[in-house]
Amino acid sequence: MKHIPRKRFGQHFLVDQLIIEAIVDLIAPRPGQRVVEIGPGMAALTQPLAERLGQLTVIELDRDLAVQLRQHPQLHVIESDVLKVDFLQLAQSLAEHTPAPGPKLRVVGNLPYNISTPILFHLLDAVDVIEDQHFMLQKEVIDRMVARPATGNYGRLSVMLQWRYAMENVLFVPPQSFDPPPRVDSAIVRMVPHAAPEKVDVQLLSELVKVAFSQRRKLLRHSLGKWLELRGWTQPFDLQRRAEEVPVAEYVTLAQALASKSPG
Numbered sequence: 001m002k003h004i005p006r007k008r009f010g011q012h013f014l015v016d017q018l019i020i021e022a023i024v025d026l027i028a029p030r031p032g033q034r035v036v037e038i039g040p041g042m043a044a045l046t047q048p049l050a051e052r053l054g055q056l057t058v059i060e061l062d063r064d065l066a067v068q069l070r071q072h073p074q075l076h077v078i079e080s081d082v083l084k085v086d087f088l089q090l091a092q093s094l095a096e097h098t099p100a101p102g103p104k105l106r107v108v109g110n111l112p113y114n115i116s117t118p119i120l121f122h123l124l125d126a127v128d129v130i131e132d133q134h135f136m137l138q139k140e141v142i143d144r145m146v147a148r149p150a151t152g153n154y155g156r157l158s159v160m161l162q163w164r165y166a167m168e169n170v171l172f173v174p175p176q177s178f179d180p181p182p183r184v185d186s187a188i189v190r191m192v193p194h195a196a197p198e199k200v201d202v203q204l205l206s207e208l209v210k211v212a213f214s215q216r217r218k219l220l221r222h223s224l225g226k227w228l229e230l231r232g233w234t235q236p237f238d239l240q241r242r243a244e245e246v247p248v249a250e251y252v253t254l255a256q257a258l259a260s261k262s263p264g
Helices: 017-027 046-053 063-069 087-097 113-124 139-145 156-162 202-215 224-230 248-261
Strands: 035-038 056-060 075-079 105-110 130-138 165-173 186-193
Touching (some): 017 046, 017 130, 017 165, 035 046, 035 087, 046 056, 056 063, 087 105, 113 139, 130 139, 130 165, 139 156, 139 186, 156 165, 156 202, 156 248, 202 224, 202 248
Parallel strands (some): 035 056, 035 105, 056 075, 105 130
Antiparallel strands (some): 130 186, 165 186
16 A cells, blocks of 8 residues: 655655665665664665665654554564654663674664754764764755854754764765655765764753854854853853854863863
8 A cells, every 4th residue: 555655754755766775885784783774664775774684673653654664574663753762772672682792773764854953962862872873864954964163054963963973975865866855955974973072061062052053143252152151151262253163172172161160
C-alpha cells in the first residue's frame, strides 16, 4: 500500500537511487556496527544499510510506517519521537546485545527539517557514546553548522556544534531527489565528535552564546557586555566586536572562566 507523506511529520521521502547509493557509500557501514537511523520512512536508505550491516536500529514516529518496518527481519524498530529517545541508554542496551567492541553508536538519517535543530541539540547530550553522525538536512542549516567566524552564516548553531564536532558538507541533494520535492535544497553533513574537546559547562556556554547573538548586528557591549556585568565579570574581553567575529575557542574559554569564578 502506498504511504502518503504526512506534512505534520515533515515527511519528504528520498527516491533518487544514485543519491541513495552515494549516501550509503559516504556512511560506509560495516557488518556488526551499531547504526541507528532516525526517520527511516519508506526504507530507501534503510534497506541498503541493513544489507551491509546485518542488523539496524531505526527510530520512526509514524505508526503506519513502523508497522511496515517491523516486517523486516533485520530491523529493530523503536516507535517514538526521536526527542524522547535516551541515546545513552540505547547505546548501553545495544552494547549488551551485539558483539561489536565498545558502546559507541553511528547515527544516520534524513531528519525532519521542521525539528532538525532540536534533534541536533538532543544528540549533543549523548555525544560521548557517538562515533559519528551523517544527516540529510536543509542545506542552509548545514551552511550555518559549518560556517566560519566573520561570515553571515556563523551563529549560535555554529559555535555550539563546532565546539564538539568536526563537520563537513559532503554531498548536495537537489529537491527532485525527494517525493514530494521540498522547496529547499538539501545536503549531507558528516559530524565526527572531537576526541578531546574542551571541558565546559554546556548550559553556561549555550546561554552565553545565545545572549551574544541576540543582537548580532550590534557590538557585543550592548548584549554580552551587560550580561557579563550582571555576573560581576571584570576580566578583559574585547566587546568592541560583533558576535560573529568571535571564534568558537574564545566563547569556550570565556565560559570556562565564568564557571571557575562561580561559587561552588
